[in-house]
Amino acid sequence: MAPPLPLIFFLLMIHGVTSADKGWGGWGLSYSPSHICALKDSTVIMRCTYTYPTGHQIKKVFWTKTLVKYHGEFPDLSNDPEYSQRLQYLGDKQQNCTVRLSHVTLKDSHMYYFRFITDKPDGKWTGKSGVTLTVTGDFDLQVESPERVTEGDSVSLTCKSSCALTDRATFIWYRNSQPLTERRDRNNELLLQSVRREDSGRYSCAVDGHTHVSPDVQLNVTYPPKNVSVSISPSGVIVEGDSVTLNCISDSNPPAEISWFKGGTIVGSGRIFNISKISSDDSGEYKCKSINEHKEKYSDAVTLNVMCELMITSTLVKNLKFIIF
Known part of the structure; x- marks a missing residue:
């Protein structure tokens, strides 16, 4: 066998698939896994174990890729120039028949079998179920x-x-x-x-x-409403007849449904709540509720003060008197 070669790249295999050949009287051989898929130029390890009757002594072990005999025996891969420098037997002459094949090529896609021979005239056994090796240049x-x-x-x-x-x-x-x-x-x-x-x-x-x-695969993380608050536009003095917009700010996934409350009474829905031609009757505390499939959450209440023109004029006069004084 060739000296050990450095392991390169990695092996791709289908785990948990085992094939076994069992005979009478203690003869047997098992491959695990029975199907191996490897990238081109990677190193493949084909694992197997074997058993034989008591009283037999192992004389020869080898791997082959054909069940057709030449000159009365299956060809030994270690004697094949295409394999001899890349093949290393890692097993022993007892029960382990593992082998390593380095720098695999697309041509190495094949069925491989292990064979052992004992010192008895009838002491020959081949694991005919074999290992299927598929070598690919790329993978999905x-x-x-x-x-x-x-x-x-x-x-x-x-x-x-x-x-x-x-x-x-x-x-x-x-x-x-x-x-x-x-x-x-x-x-x-x-x-x-x-x-x-x-x-x-x-x-x-x-x-x-x-x-x-x-x-790419999209990962969608859902969560309940967070950071719920209300903004008012315009933000200054609000006079009767003005148009006022309340905006409910809420972070949630999936998007939340929004409801508006004045005091304890629901007055609208949707992220934007518009009040056109506002009157003093619209003064009060407003808040929004944000709810999705996970949870609901209320914003803090905001106070909306609506002033009439008479109130503004009165306030200006008082301030003017104060300044003159």
Whole structure:
């Protein structure tokens, strides 16, 4: 076998899929996983274990990619010039038959089988279920995320691929096309603990060392009304006959429904409350209520004083007398 080669890039595999070949009397072989998907130029580890009857001694172990015999035996990949410098047997002659294949190419997409031979005349076994290796030059990424979450919830976003990524892969996450500097990822998941409204945005993911970035997925963080207040325009002295606008300011998601109250009586709805040709009867305390699916909240009351022209004239005369005196 060739000397160990440095591991580069990462392996893509489908976890949890195992194939096994079992025979009578203790013969058996198991591959885990049975399907592997790898990026071009990455390193692949094909894991397997094997068993054989007591009294047998292992004489030879090797991997092959065909079940067709040549000169009475399956061809050994370690003797194939296309594999010999890239293939390293990591197993033993007891139960472990794991092998590593470095710098995989698109041509390496194939079915691979392990074979072992004992010292007995009938002591030959091949795991015919094999390992399916698929090598690709690129891969698709997609972010899975709930469409709507509530502020304070814990949220997990998952970066999924056409090939499931192993723990060796390093993920890069983006929000609104900007990389997230805080490392909150676990394997291929981005964890948002106690999500905030500032976490809303377009999320995408990539794998370190590769240029491909997933399409954006929108994360919508909903929250109850906050910072509810009322502004009055004009803000100065209000005279009978003027037009006055009250604006209810409220931060919420989804947008809140607004109701207006004068004292304890509802007088209108909508974010803007207009009073045209205002009269002294409109004087009083006003407040708005902001409500969405999460909660309701009232603003502080504001006082609206409407003055008639006679009151203004009287006030001016008194002030003028005071100044003359």
